[in-house]
Amino acid sequence: MSENKIPTEEVKIVEQHVEIPEGAACGAIAVSQLAVSQLAHAFANAKHITTKSPPLKPATFTVAPVKPAPAPAILVPPKPDRRDAGKTLRDRLEFDRFVVQYYTNKLTSCKARGIAFNLTFLQVKNLLRAKKCQYTGILLTHTNGPNGQRDTDLTIERIDNNRPYETGNVCAVSFAANQAKSAFDAKFGKDAVTMIHKMSKALKKRGIK
Structure with missing residues (x-):
């Protein structure tokens, strides 16, 4: 075998x-x-x-390209407002603080009363730069204390109370003028402006300015 x-x-x-x-x-x-x-x-x-196993193939790796990091942003300081010329840094900071406080309080008040407030922060700031009341011409003041507003303090007034706070319907007036117009609006409604104008003309004829 x-x-x-x-x-x-x-x-x-x-x-x-x-x-x-x-x-x-x-x-x-x-x-x-x-x-x-x-x-x-x-x-x-x-x-x-x-x-009979097939030969092993060499491993391949794909490396994604690395994107370069973005260039750091360059902060450009805002241009100084010519209306702030001659003011100290402390005065400018005090005014900015007053604007922020006024803007915040106005938003809260309008929301509580159901009145639309369509003014931007910059528009409010420009209105609060006014020096004289647009109704009476008296010099305006700013009150930051807790004792309430004075008659000469600046307020933003709606010309037509049937419209919201918006461009073309607001002006800077004294607190006293604002209160007086509000009283006429409550009494005469849409004819309040006409009544104020008639009263102004009548007073001028009597020599009262």
């Missing part, structure tokens, strides 16, 4: 199903020992063992 040779370049292990008849246990053990012996002989004489 010639010996089966197993190639040394490549070893293949194949599972086989072998049926062993009853009473042939010794034969099965002999076959098993022969198979183990042949495998041991093949592994001992093989120079290398190859498999």
